[in-house]
Amino acid sequence: MRFRRLFFFMVFLVAAQVATAQISVDFIPAISGTTLDGLMNVRINNFGQKRTVKLQVTVSFEDEVSSVQMVEIRTSAFDVYPGTNIVPPSILKTSQVKIGTSEPARFLQQNGYFPSGQYSYDYKVFSATTQEVLVDQNFVHELQPPAPLNxxxxxxxxxxxxxxxxxxxxxxxxxxxxxxxxxxxxxxxxxxxxxxxxxxxxxxxxxxxxxxxxxxxxxxxxxxxxxxxxxxxxxxxxxxxxxxxxxxxxxxxKCADSIVESKPELSYRDIEDLAKGNFYLAEGRLNFVLVNSYAEQPLQYSISCLTDPKIKVKNLPQRKLSRGKNKIDIELSENRAFRNDYSYMLTVVMPNGQIKNLRFVYKEKR
CATH class of the missing domain: 2.60.40.10 (Immunoglobulins)
Structure with a gap:
């Protein structure tokens, strides 16, 4: 008798776990957790048969000592079909929205978006018929105020x-x-x-x-x-x-009328990774353009010889990066490391640590 009870209990526990595992929630706080409207930008994955469910969303503001509830949203019943489902927009009109009374919650109510801080997003999916919790998923994220896109x-x-x-x-x-x-x-x-x-x-x-x-x-x-x-x-x-x-x-x-070009415009090449097959022909000098989004600083670059790796390129001229677009000219003809029809690689270390490369073939001046 005791064994039978244990058997039925294990069957019930496995069945409950399987039922729960059939529903999952996808939510990206960094994208959708910044505004009140964005909380419903959630995907419910149903790995079983069609179900009628309700959704409860609770967002809490977390600090070092306490957790303050910001908002709680309870939807009316809606159907989720096998596969990935979104919350029907029509459901939002009948949802119950309860905003807290704390200072951050009042800010949310007045402005429609969450102030910066640490947040907990709790998503519960209920069965609309049995009120059983099908899934309870929690997402934790720190919202940072976005810097201006300058x-x-x-x-x-x-x-x-x-x-x-x-x-x-x-x-x-x-x-x-x-x-x-x-x-x-x-x-x-x-x-x-x-x-x-x-x-x-x-x-x-x-x-x-x-x-x-x-x-x-x-x-x-x-x-x-x-x-x-x-x-x-x-x-x-x-x-x-x-x-x-x-x-x-x-x-x-607007071009000033007084400007008269005494020589043809130099051809500049944008610094890009070689995935796109960049290729450049440098006739005595290397002319390239890059954008610096940071403060003025020295240009960090090096050049290596691809045709003969034993050749070491030294004594390259120093250049400075100003803020914005920079047109860089590097004279190569006076450096003995550059040989006609040899291939070289320019490597630039950007101020943010990113590496940019430009492959080129050196040609002597005509």
Whole structure:
């Protein structure tokens, strides 16, 4: 008799574990845990049959000595089907939302987003018929105030003389995996400001899915015209969620008439990793461009010979990095380490520790 009771208890325990394991919750606090509306941006994975469930979300503010409840949300019943489910938008209208009385909770109620701090996000999925807890998952995350997404170049109200300028900005902070950028550039018509131009004018550049914090002017976009004004803005996003958005800056396309080019414009190559098969022909000198998002500092770089690794490249000239876009010229013809038709690798250590490379073939000056 005792063995039979133990047997049925073990069967019941295994069945309960299997039922619980059939439901899981996916939630990303770094993306969706910053605002009150974002708490419902959750995915419920159902590995079993169709169920009718309810969802309870409790968010607490954690400090060193206590935990203060910020908000509790209870939804009405909705169905979850086998596979991945989202919370139906119509359910939100009938949900019960209870906001706490603490100072952080009042801030949330007034502004709609959570102040910086440590938070606990508790997600419980109940059976709508038996009230059984199908899953109880907790997520802990520290919210940091996002730094402004600052543009770098072209500078606000600047005058440029490049028909296809390089566009650069500071990266989104705090860094979030999977962050992409969108750059929009438009012409500013008469009696418009930059914000109006971005809202109403057809974009000249509207580039998405940019992983770096710079954009070489797209070859398919028409070049900028002299004596015209332009506005641009950068948006950081992940998926369909906007993480940050820069101010709107404007600049003028204007070339001084007094400037006369006495020699052809040097060809500059952007520093990129060799995954894209970068290749450069350096005729006596190396000309490249890179963007520095940090304070002015010396350029850290080295050059190695790929054709003959025994050749050591020394006595390279010192260069400084200013903030923004830098056009770097390095004279090679006076250094005996450079030999005609030999391949070399330029390695640059960026201020944030990132390594950039540029492969090139050295050619003697004609």
């Amino acid at each position: 543009l770098i170049e072209p500078f606000d109200k600047d005058e440029v003389c490049e028909h296809r300028p390089l566009l650069s900005w500071q990266p989104h902070i705090p860094m979030t995996a999977g962050t992409m950028y969108q750059v929009v550039l438009v012409e500013v018509k008469n009696k418009q400001n930059g914000i109006e131009a971005l809202q109403y004018n057809l974009p000249i550049v509207n580039q998405r899915n940019i992983s770096a914090n710079l954009l070489m002017y797209p070859a398919v976009a028409r070049e900028l015209e002299k004596d015209k004004k332009y506005a641009w803005q950068v948006t950081a996003y992940q998926g369909n969620t906007v993480l940050n958005r820069s101010e709107v800056w404007t600049f003028n396309m």
